[in-house]
Structure formats: structure tokens, C-alpha cells
Amino acid sequence: MWFEFKVAVRFLKSGKTQTLLILLGITIGVMVQVFLGSLIQGLQKSLVNQTVGNAPHITIIPQEKGPENLISPRGEEGFRIITFDSNRGGIGRWRSLEEYLKKVDGIKAVSPTIDGSAFALRGQKSLSVIIRGVDINAADQIYDISDRIEAGDPTLGGNNILIGNELAKELNLSVGDNLNINTSMGIDDNFIIAGIFDLRSKDLNKSWIIISRDRAQTLFDLPDQVSNIELQIKDVFTANDIANIIMSENTNINAESWQKNNQQLLTALRSQGSSSLIIQIFVIIAVTLGIASVLAVSVLQKSRQIGILKAMGITSSRVGLIFLIQGGILGTIGSIIGTAGGIGLSQLFVNLVRDEMGNPLFPIDIDIAFILISISIAILAGMIAALIPARNSAKLNPVEVINNG
Amino acid sequence: MARIIVDTNKLVKVYGKDIKNEVLHGISLKIEEGEFVSIIGPSGSGKSTLLNILAALDRPTSGRVNVNGQEIDKMDDKQLALFRNSNMGFVFQFHHLLPEFTALENVMIPNWIAKGSPSDEVKQRAIKLLDLVGLKEYEDNLATQLSGGQKQRVAIARSLMNNPPILFADEPTGNLDTESTDKVYKLLRNINKELGTTFIIVTHDKDIANRTDRVIEIVDGNIKRDFFI
Known part of the structure; x- marks a missing residue:
């Protein structure tokens, strides 16, 4: 050689x-x-x-139920009972699910969230907003909210809320101001603006209002439930696989990967x-x-x-x-x-x-x-x-x- | 009596597949160890073909060739290559040094081929051989920086590198002037005497042939004459 x-x-x-x-x-x-x-x-x-850098890669949502039969079969005594299900499709056992998800290989962030729509009212103006009840530490791992605060502090709890800079501009709000929120179920409350964020998306900055999860649970009357659990994973291209694993190991939930929603x-x-x-x-x-x-x-x-x-x-x-x-x-x-x-x-x-x-x-x-x-x-x-x-x-x-x- | 080092029996060489052209018609000859032989003949006589077969560069179509105790007509290409490396030295008409290497490196190449890696011992031996051919001071010259006669002397030093029992020379002085021819001839003679190497020289130079010990004349693929001087 x-x-x-x-x-x-x-x-x-x-x-x-x-x-x-x-x-x-x-x-x-x-x-x-x-x-x-x-x-x-x-x-x-x-x-x-x-x-998907600052978006959930997989979202766990409750399994969609078919149109429910609200009228029970004829009862023994000849009555028909008409019930209105107060459960609007939340995840009740989210704490155990959260523990399970944290252990799944490849998942790096787990954020149980309560979502609900509402109107933000100020003066004559009324804007449609999305209330997001989160644990700020968990949400930060996905959205980086704390690092993207323009004014104020990312402290939640009580009636503190964080709003986006677009919404603040629209309603002429600044840190410390009060904001009246009216949920779609008719509940009305006053909140204090603790911080204003810029999530680098005009849509989110205009529509999102972030509050603590506990407060959201009472606001929407969903005691000990969450609407969904958002996940981020290490390799975004494994989202489908991980979603499938989660679904095969759990019942009554759906795991939607970003890949499914971004085919184009x-x-x-x-x-x-x-x-x-x-x-x-x-x-x-x-x-x-x-x-x-x-x-x-x-x-x-x-x-x-x-x-x-x-x-x-x-x-x-x-x-x-x-x-x-x-x-x-x-x-x-x-x-x-x-x-x-x-x-x-x-x-x-x-x-x-x-x-x-x-x-x-x-x-x-x-x-x-x-x-x-x-x-x-x-x-x-x-x-x-x-x-x-x-x-x-x-x-x-x-x-x-x-x-x- | 000395040992027979080259022994051929009814060597036939045919070229061509469709149109057959028999170049050698059954050559039988014996050469003893330490002989200084010339093979002469006009061009096309088959003398180069004979040399190629004796030098293990080519195989006969039929007949037997035994060189240095080994039947080389049965060997495959790889065996022939290894046999050449350890048993034969070559000096060609056109010098045939590798122009990419220095004089000293050219001398060492046969050993490098055999051993695959250099050693200081080999270098010392190569320097000695260059000294033997009178070119020690040219050891670092590239082959292209040497004159025709010098190249041929380096080629002779190279042919001796692996201590071969036989040295083949094909028109070794064909390209040289009278003075260089004389120098090269004396060198070959000297090596024959000092080292006992068997020499087989193909030439059409009558003067050179007459200065060898034995002349084998090939005409039309047969030995016409074979005589000692």
C-alpha cells in the first residue's frame, strides 16, 4: 500500500x-x-x-362525541328525562394524562390549557378574543410568553391577565388598566392587565388573552377540567408517530399533530x-x-x-x-x-x-x-x-x- | 559443470487467433549459471519473442520453459509477476526509468514492489549500486535530468536491486553513442564477473555480440547458430 x-x-x-x-x-x-x-x-x-417553533406540535383534545341523544329512552315510570350535558367536552382526567405525557419519549413541553371565547369590552368597543387559561411556566415552553413581554410582568394569578400588543393598541390599554371581559356564556368580570406581549403573530397579538388556568376554570365553569393539552416535541417530524402512540395508549382522546394540519x-x-x-x-x-x-x-x-x-x-x-x-x-x-x-x-x-x-x-x-x-x-x-x-x-x-x- | 539456469524444450509461440502466425518453431536451448550470452538475429526473427518468454513476460503457446528451477510456462500472470520481481533484472533499450522518481528511488523500486515499504538498509544498498555504476553523485536527480548513458546505467543499477540470478537486456546500447556503449558494456561484464549474474542480451549490434561469451543466432523462429567465442 x-x-x-x-x-x-x-x-x-x-x-x-x-x-x-x-x-x-x-x-x-x-x-x-x-x-x-x-x-x-x-x-x-x-x-x-x-x-411550529412557537406553536403546539401535538394537541390533545377530547374525543368528539357524536350528537348526543339528549332524550333518554322511555323511563320505567313512563317519564322521559331531557338532560343538558354540562360537560362541553373537556378533559377531566388531565392531571394523570399530564403525568403520562411528561414521560412519553420525545416530548419536551406539556401545557394543559383551557380555551374559551369571549368579548373584551372597553368603552363602545367590543372585540372578540380567545381566553387561554394556562400555567405560565408550561406555556412558556411552547410560546415563550415571558420572554416576549413588551411591558409589565408575566405574573398571572387572581384577576391578572396578559394581552397582546395589537389588542392593547386597539383598545388603547396599558399595563395596570382594567379590562371587562364577557364570556360567551354571559359571565362578566373585570381583569387587570399585568403585561403586554408580542408573540410575533398579528393574529395572536390581537386575539389572545392569557390568564391563569385556575381562573379560567372558574370563568368558564369547568372545574378541574382542561379543554386541551398542547405538546411540543423534540423532533417536529415525529409528531405523527408520537400522536399515534398517544392515541393507542389512551382512550377517549384525540391527538392532532401539526403535520396533519400543515399538509401543504x-x-x-x-x-x-x-x-x-x-x-x-x-x-x-x-x-x-x-x-x-x-x-x-x-x-x-x-x-x-x-x-x-x-x-x-x-x-x-x-x-x-x-x-x-x-x-x-x-x-x-x-x-x-x-x-x-x-x-x-x-x-x-x-x-x-x-x-x-x-x-x-x-x-x-x-x-x-x-x-x-x-x-x-x-x-x-x-x-x-x-x-x-x-x-x-x-x-x-x-x-x-x-x-x- | 555449472547449474543449468535456463532450459527450454521445443518452444513454440503462435500469435493471432484467426490468422495464426507462428513466430518460434520449437526452440530448445540450455544456458548455464554465470554465462554471458547474446541473442542475435534480424528484426522479425523472433529473438525478442524468445527473450520475452525467457524473461517471464510472456508464455509460450507450447513447449516447456524452466528458469532458475521453476516451470514458468505454467504460471498465471500474478505468479509470473512475482517470479520476475525476485528472479530477473531488466535493462531495456529505451532506458525506461520512471520520470517521476529520482535516480536513487528508481533503483529502489524493485525492492519497494517486493517489500511494499522502504528501509534504510535498502537505501544503503541502492546507494552502493549507484556507486557501482558510477552515478553516486546523481542520486537525487530526477530521471529526466540524466543523459541517455546515465539513464541506462541507473537502469542497470536498478536491475541488480533484488539480487536477481539472471539479467535480461534488450538492445541495452541501442540508443547510445560509442563511448556510452563501451561504458555500459564494461559495466555489464564487470557485474557478470563480480556477482556471477547470468546475462542474456538481445542485440543486433555485431560488435557487442562478438564481445559476449556465446552467441545464439535466431533466424525465422529457429536457432540458426549457437556458438562460443
Whole structure:
């Protein structure tokens, strides 16, 4: 191996122009690979993050009951009892469910929530809002509310509430003001604004009012129930799987994953991913063909040397190895330079291409595993490219070379 | 009597599959260890073909070849390659050094092929061999920086690297001027005397042939004459 390596290196050094040309080819190929890959991955991560970064990945809701038969079958005494179910589909055993969910593999945040619609009234204005009763610590793990408070404090409890900056603007409210809330069930109460948040979504900032879960339970008359449990998981793309596990292990609930509600985004991501894969495959093929053709020429140029080595007793397979090593060396050096170039190009892109605010469009994702894969593919491509030249070199007959000078 | 080192029996070589062209018509010859033999003949006579078979570069179509005690006509390519490496030295007409390597490295290559890695001992031996051919001070020159005669002397040093019992030379002086030819001839002679290496030299140079001990003349694929000088 030492000898074959030495000859390979000398051969590469002796044909400097050729070697540099191949290296340039591989470098550019790998550079495009790494840049494109990082760009696409960064873009996808940022899209997914924008979509579900601060949103529940899975929402546990009570199983929908069919239209209930409110009229009981004829009773024994001939009466019919008409009941109105006060249970409007909350989750009653949410505490045990919460404990269970915290133990499920892959889940990183569990936030039992009470949701209800209401009107926020101030002066003549009446705006439709969504009351969200949460435990602020649990909700923070999903929505980051505490870090996104613009004014006031994220302290809940009692009649404290947090409102969004859009709602505050609309109703001309500031921290410490009172706000009258009227639920859809007709309950009316006064709340004190403890903080104003900006959740970076105009919709949420306009419609959400966050209060403590206990207060929400009394406000909506749902003692010891929650409307849903919101979850965030570590790998967002496993949402469907985890949702299925949760449903198979529990009855009377539904687990809805974000993937189910964002089919369009997922389809877009998938087609983007596969088109970039196709581009990458063609880049690899082009690079491989380039290496193969230059090495094939190099076998012809070095046929004299190969003939001499064979006359001196080197076996055909070892001659082939010399060319495989050349392919490997070219692939390794080219891919290392190319990776550096690709990362550089990515940085350049992040620094040059910015939105109107002067912020980078999205962070480029430099993924070590992806880069290692790119490098291995380039080395492999180099060696595959060297296979045909290696076979040709092995076939060379020393007698012909010697006699023909 | 010395040991027989080359022994052939009814060597036949046919080229071509559809149109058969018999180049050697049953050559039988014996060469003893330490002989200094020349093979002569006009071009197309088959002398190079004979040399290729004796040197384990090619196999006969039929007949038997025994070199240094081994039946080489039965060997496959890989066995032949290994056999060449340990039993034969080669000096070719066109020098055939590897231009990517220095003179010293060229001398060491047969050993590198055999052992796969370098050692200091090998380097010392290579330097000694370069000294033997009078080119010690050129050891770091690339092969391309040497004159024709110098290249041929490096090639001779290289052919001796693995201590082969037989050295084949194909027109070793074919490309050289008179002075270099003389130098190379004397060197070969010297090695033959000092190391006892058997020499088989193919040449069409009558002068060189006349300075060997035994001349085998091949004409039309047969031995026409075989005589000692």
C-alpha cells in the first residue's frame, strides 16, 4: 500500500495541470453540494420553525362525541328525562394524562390549557378574543410568553391577565388598566392587565388573552377540567408517530399533530427536498465523469511507467490500486477544499442576502453529518471514477510498452 | 559443470487467433549459471519473442520453459509477476526509468514492489549500486535530468536491486553513442564477473555480440547458430 500510495502521489504531482483541473472540478462540485444542502436545510428548518417553533406540535383534545341523544329512552315510570350535558367536552382526567405525557419519549413541553371565547369590552368597543387559561411556566415552553413581554410582568394569578400588543393598541390599554371581559356564556368580570406581549403573530397579538388556568376554570365553569393539552416535541417530524402512540395508549382522546394540519407546507418541503436531491445527484455524476475522464487520459499517459512497473514484477491488481488511490486522494482533497468553500459561500450568502430590515433571510444550517456524508460521497465518487481507468491499466501488457519504447 | 539456469524444450509461440502466425518453431536451448550470452538475429526473427518468454513476460503457446528451477510456462500472470520481481533484472533499450522518481528511488523500486515499504538498509544498498555504476553523485536527480548513458546505467543499477540470478537486456546500447556503449558494456561484464549474474542480451549490434561469451543466432523462429567465442 505504501508503494502504491507513493506512486499515486508522484503521478498526481507530475501532471500538475491535470491534477489541479480535477481538483477544481471536485471542489466546485462539493462546494455546490454543501452550499445548496445547507441553504435548503436552513430554509426548511426556518420554515418549519416559523410554522411550529412557537406553536403546539401535538394537541390533545377530547374525543368528539357524536350528537348526543339528549332524550333518554322511555323511563320505567313512563317519564322521559331531557338532560343538558354540562360537560362541553373537556378533559377531566388531565392531571394523570399530564403525568403520562411528561414521560412519553420525545416530548419536551406539556401545557394543559383551557380555551374559551369571549368579548373584551372597553368603552363602545367590543372585540372578540380567545381566553387561554394556562400555567405560565408550561406555556412558556411552547410560546415563550415571558420572554416576549413588551411591558409589565408575566405574573398571572387572581384577576391578572396578559394581552397582546395589537389588542392593547386597539383598545388603547396599558399595563395596570382594567379590562371587562364577557364570556360567551354571559359571565362578566373585570381583569387587570399585568403585561403586554408580542408573540410575533398579528393574529395572536390581537386575539389572545392569557390568564391563569385556575381562573379560567372558574370563568368558564369547568372545574378541574382542561379543554386541551398542547405538546411540543423534540423532533417536529415525529409528531405523527408520537400522536399515534398517544392515541393507542389512551382512550377517549384525540391527538392532532401539526403535520396533519400543515399538509401543504410539508408537501412543499418534500418537493423542495427532492429537487435539491436531484440537483445534488447530477452534480455528483458530473464530478464523477470528470474524474473518470481525466484519470482515463492519465492511464494512457502513464502506460509506459505502468509497463515498466509490471516488467519489474508489480501485479495488475496493485497497478489498479494506484489509480484507485489517485481517485481517493483527489476526492479527499477536493471535498475538503470544497466543503470549506461551501461553508464560506453559505456565510457570504447569509451576510450579503438580507431582508428589508437588514436581517439575514434565514439562518444557514451547517450540518456536520450532512458535510461528512458529502465528503464521503465525493471520495467514493473519486474511487468509482477511478475504477474504469484502473481496470484499463491492469489490462496493459508490459511487453507492448517495452517494445514500443 | 555449472547449474543449468535456463532450459527450454521445443518452444513454440503462435500469435493471432484467426490468422495464426507462428513466430518460434520449437526452440530448445540450455544456458548455464554465470554465462554471458547474446541473442542475435534480424528484426522479425523472433529473438525478442524468445527473450520475452525467457524473461517471464510472456508464455509460450507450447513447449516447456524452466528458469532458475521453476516451470514458468505454467504460471498465471500474478505468479509470473512475482517470479520476475525476485528472479530477473531488466535493462531495456529505451532506458525506461520512471520520470517521476529520482535516480536513487528508481533503483529502489524493485525492492519497494517486493517489500511494499522502504528501509534504510535498502537505501544503503541502492546507494552502493549507484556507486557501482558510477552515478553516486546523481542520486537525487530526477530521471529526466540524466543523459541517455546515465539513464541506462541507473537502469542497470536498478536491475541488480533484488539480487536477481539472471539479467535480461534488450538492445541495452541501442540508443547510445560509442563511448556510452563501451561504458555500459564494461559495466555489464564487470557485474557478470563480480556477482556471477547470468546475462542474456538481445542485440543486433555485431560488435557487442562478438564481445559476449556465446552467441545464439535466431533466424525465422529457429536457432540458426549457437556458438562460443
